[in-house]
Amino acid sequence: MRFEQLRYLEAALRTGSFRQAAKELDISQPTITSQVQRLEEDLGVLLVTRGAKGVKPTYAAERILPHVEAAVQAERMLREEASAISGLQLGEVRLGTVPAGSQTLLPPVVHKLLTDYPSLRFEVDEGPSKMVVRGVLSGKFDVGIVTRLPGIELVAAENALLHHIDLLPGRLVLTVPEDHRLASVDRFTPEDLEGEPLIFPADSSILKVAFEKLLEGIEARIVYSSPNAESVQSMVRAGVGISMANTLVDSTASGNGIALVPLNFDWAQAHTSVIVRKDEARSSAVQAFLKLLRESAAAGR
Structure with missing residues (x-):
């Protein structure tokens, strides 16, 4: 059993494909396939099943995968630490x-x-x-x-x-068009957003979680959604709707058609x-x- 065989197995199971793993590791597909087979022979267990949709781990592979991942990580760190002895050159x-x-x-x-x-x-x-x-x-x-x-x-x-x-440290704020009725207020309630057109961030964004928290119990009118913060602000500037932003992001700035409204809630401290x-x-x-x-x-x- 060699470290490279463990690397090949980990990459194949992570990507679900010998072809993709070979591409990632910059080796030929026959090489990675044969080395995983040799590892199976050495360990005496079947590790992958092959099908039209790629490779999947067997029960044995699922059991040993945490150890494989730890070994791959340990090898990478060993090599880096060896090079670090000469002054963090690699x-x-x-x-x-x-x-x-x-x-x-x-x-x-x-x-x-x-x-x-x-x-x-x-x-x-x-x-x-x-x-x-x-x-x-x-x-x-x-x-x-x-x-x-x-x-x-x-x-x-x-x-x-x-x-x-x-x-x-930063804060979450609402971003509204400069001529919006909320643009000049220091405080607002979630009910003030009832019926307002809203621009939502991406599903996996923490801003979406925060927006949903703000709108609990409110009937939200979502008219646009985008994962790009700058695109969202462009939509706000154009008057499409209201959004939420993080002051730690460069695109979150008042002026040029946009006003920032503070979110005075403890959970809005980003x-x-x-x-x-x-x-x-x-x-x-x-x-x-x-x-x-x-x-x-x-x-x-």
């Missing part, structure tokens, strides 16, 4: 982040790390907080940057399995936070990234 940070993280925290931090360690590599996916949380929990990401709201969990296992570090899995050893590259993130956030407050 490493990778797999990162999932919300747009607010890309706009505020990441540019100076990534620039600093790549200046000091030009051989480092960042593999980044950007999307809503729920996607990032699930990616960190599954091991797809080493680190996540999310938007957190008090008392709101996006995934049931979030608090039990993840460690959160709040970095930058934070950009970094998340990692609890009780897990981290590579030197990830540790350096986390340290610089905290320092950069503290300096920017």
Whole structure:
């Protein structure tokens, strides 16, 4: 049994396809197929079933998969730590982040790390907080940057399995056209939104969860939905409807046809936070990234 065989098995089961796994690992499909077969022979169990829709794990594979994933992670960290002995000359940070993280925290931090360690590599996916949380929990990401709201969990296992570090504070606000009746008020009640045309964020966005919380007991009139914050604000500016936004996102600004209305609720206190899995050893590259993130956030407050 060799580490590469475990990598091949993990990739095949994660992608559901020998072809996709081979493409991801930059090897030939016959190689990955034969190596998984040799692993099955070595372990004495059938690990995958093959069908028209790809490969699926057997019962044996489901039982050993956590150990396979741990071994693959351990090998990657072993290689990174070996290279780190000579001064963090090689490493990778797999990162999932919300747009607010890309706009505020990441540019100076990534620039600093790549200046000091030009051989480092960042593999980044950007999307809503729920996607990032699930990616960190599954091991797809080493680190996540999310938007957190008090008392709101996006995934049931979030608090039990993840460690959160709040970095930058912000708030949720309503965004309304400048000539709207709510544009000049300091306070409003959810009932003020009854019958108003509303623009909703993406299904997996924490803003959607917050919007639904605000509208509990109110008959919502949703006229438009988009995962893109800037597109949403363009629709508000055009008078299509009212939306919700996070002040930590660059596109959330008053003027040019848009007014911001404060949400005076405890749960509307947003934070950009970094998340990692609890009780897990981290590579030197990830540790350096986390340290610089905290320092950069503290300096920017």
